[in-house]
Amino acid sequence: MTVCRDVGDLVAxxxxxxxxxxxxxxxxxxxxxxxxxxEAGRRGLHLVCLPSSGLQADMLIAAGCVDTIETAAVTxxxxxxxxxxxxxxxxxxxxxxxxxxxxxHAGFRxxxxxxPFQAVRGIIGSDLLRHRPDWRIVDNPFPEAPEDRxxxxxxxxxxxxxxxxxxxxxxxxxxxxxxxxxxxTLAHAARATLVTVEEIVDTDLLxxxxxxxxxxPALYVTAVARAPGGARPLGLQDxxxxxxxxVADWARAVAVGDLPAGLAAVRGRQAA
Amino acid sequence: xxADPRPIDTVPTPPHPREVLIHALSDLLQGCRNVAVGAxxxxxxxxxxxxxARSDGACRVxxxxxxxxxxxxxxxxxxxxxxxxxxxxxxxxSGVQIDGAANIxxxxxxxxxxxxxxxxxxxxxxxxxxxxxxxxxxxxEHDRRIFVPKVDYISAPxxxxxxxxxxxxxxxxxxxxxxxxxxxxxGRFRLRSVHPGHTVEEVLDNTGFDVDLxxxxxxxxxxxxxxxALLRGPVAAEVAExxxxxxxxxxxxxxxx
Numbered sequence: 001m002t003v004c005r006d007v008g009d010l011v012a013x014x015x016x017x018x019x020x021x022x023x024x025x026x027x028x029x030x031x032x033x034x035x036x037x038x039e040a041g042r043r044g045l046h047l048v049c050l051p052s053s054g055l056q057a058d059m060l061i062a063a064g065c066v067d068t069i070e071t072a073a074v075t076x077x078x079x080x081x082x083x084x085x086x087x088x089x090x091x092x093x094x095x096x097x098x099x100x101x102x103x104x105h106a107g108f109r110x111x112x113x114x115x116p117f118q119a120v121r122g123i124i125g126s127d128l129l130r131h132r133p134d135w136r137i138v139d140n141p142f143p144e145a146p147e148d149r150x151x152x153x154x155x156x157x158x159x160x161x162x163x164x165x166x167x168x169x170x171x172x173x174x175x176x177x178x179x180x181x182x183x184x185t186l187a188h189a190a191r192a193t194l195v196t197v198e199e200i201v202d203t204d205l206l207x208x209x210x211x212x213x214x215x216x217p218a219l220y221v222t223a224v225a226r227a228p229g230g231a232r233p234l235g236l237q238d239x240x241x242x243x244x245x246x247v248a249d250w251a252r253a254v255a256v257g258d259l260p261a262g263l264a265a266v267r268g269r270q271a272a
Numbered sequence: 273x274x275a276d277p278r279p280i281d282t283v284p285t286p287p288h289p290r291e292v293l294i295h296a297l298s299d300l301l302q303g304c305r306n307v308a309v310g311a312x313x314x315x316x317x318x319x320x321x322x323x324x325a326r327s328d329g330a331c332r333v334x335x336x337x338x339x340x341x342x343x344x345x346x347x348x349x350x351x352x353x354x355x356x357x358x359x360x361x362x363x364x365x366s367g368v369q370i371d372g373a374a375n376i377x378x379x380x381x382x383x384x385x386x387x388x389x390x391x392x393x394x395x396x397x398x399x400x401x402x403x404x405x406x407x408x409x410x411x412x413e414h415d416r417r418i419f420v421p422k423v424d425y426i427s428a429p430x431x432x433x434x435x436x437x438x439x440x441x442x443x444x445x446x447x448x449x450x451x452x453x454x455x456x457x458x459g460r461f462r463l464r465s466v467h468p469g470h471t472v473e474e475v476l477d478n479t480g481f482d483v484d485l486x487x488x489x490x491x492x493x494x495x496x497x498x499x500x501a502l503l504r505g506p507v508a509a510e511v512a513e514x515x516x517x518x519x520x521x522x523x524x525x526x527x528x529x
Contacts, residue, residue, distance in 0.1 A: 026311075074392055086389075098384075098393055099394070100394045100398035100399050100428075102399040103398075105348065120399065121399055122398050125426065127384070147435060179347070185349070
């Protein structure tokens with residue numbers, strides 16, 4: 001586990017073409033690190049979202065960093081459809097692997113357990129399945145009801161890198177995530193996990209029994225970097241609320257093709 | 273003497289059309305023990321909180337996106353695990369398009385490879401539609417662009433071929449004009465009621481699929497004075513915690529904490 005000098009040093013560990021796993025906009029998004037990826041001109045990313053994304057995906061798509069996105073949805077909440085995502089979808093310049101939330105949870109769960117696939121209910125009869133040759137319908141070997149004969153299986157999702165933002169880490173690289181357990185899942189499934197945090201503390205986060213279960217152990221953490229306000233203008237647990245007006249500023253700017261103004265709106269919240 | 277000049281038996285302001293909608297959605301949740309509502313869904317969220325307030329503590333509500341109204345501690349997957357076990361009785365879904373077989377489209381218009389319009393995506397619909405017993409479809413706008421003969425893309429299907437486990441599915445459709453019940457055996461909607469101020473003809477003119485019609489179509493019930501008071505009082509304050517702007521606009525409410 002490495003404590004990086006800064007966020008730029010952290011994202012230097014994400015190569016072009018990486019399969020990069022990220023949490024949803026409400027779950028602890030590393031926005032400062034996303035700006036650093038944009039500035040570094042990263043290319044060819046395969047973004048896999050657990051289970052959806054919003055501002056972060058739109059920033060990376062707008063800046064030309066993403067070839068493929070695998071997600072259940074991309075949304076800016078009340079600010080509506082992410083403009084760069086919508087434009088790239090219509091132009092056919094972005095490969096979109098449409099999923100549904102529990103299929104992504106299932107794929108990550110398979111990777112966590114080190115098994116090749118996981119079964120998931122539903123999906124059969126949807127057009128999602130027609131466009132996902134990697135998802136299969138199999139005969140259920142253990143039917144408990146006569147109508148329970150066919151079920152979908154999805155392959156394990158093993159990202160190269162998981163990237164997220166959390167309230168704090170200790171010097172050993174243990175990371176407090178609280179009840180945002182999808183961050184733990186991301187780290188379990190990924191080959192490398194990079195975390196930005198509000199603060200790095202000198203205490204051992206695993207020392208207290210009462211709080212240890214809310215900690216992602218350093219075992220899964222590759223590197224951390226300090227980035228105060230690193231999820232703004234998105235929210236972070238009980239530390240700060242999302243700022244929908246800033247997200248709307250992003251959407252307005254990028255909808256008219258003004259990426260610099262969109263990035264400036266996001267960057268303007270970083271020092272706050 | 274009270275500072276409040278209103279006598280307590282004053283007839284309340286007549287229900288706003290959105291209060292009629294919330295009440296209709298809430299009626300469809302009767303008897304549910306566990307209701308979950310997706311993010312950015314203020315009307316279904318209000319309906320679920322009203323159903324809870326009317327249930328005498330029997331109904332549990334989870335609003336995704338709310339820190340206070342959530343019982344989950346296991347991350348994003350817990351809702352789906354919970355629903356897969358049959359622990360969620362009702363959920364709300366919507367669609368950019370919805371057709372007469374209750375297929376919903378949340379994904380795109382036209383060819384998916386080069387869509388004419390692209391939307392957010394399926395979210396959890398392709399799963400929850402199968403495992404939640406009472407899925408209520410809700411779309412406030414009601415026109416032929418939305419209610420089409422056949423959706424361009426099936427994000428989640430209304431019906432499934434035999435041999436697939438499907439305890440759940442479409443229960444009803446609520447729009448700004450009417451309530452339709454879905455008959456799963458026939459795979460068709462049946463008009464149940466039309467909201468005050470609207471007509472059956474208006475519903476049919478604005479619906480692109482065939483709807484079964486009973487001999488007479490009643491008006492959608494409006495909330496009683498006591499239900500309205502509940503909605504505009506404690507329920508509105510709870511709604512304001514997750515949807516402050518919505519609650520202020522509709523109820524003039526502020527958060528309860």
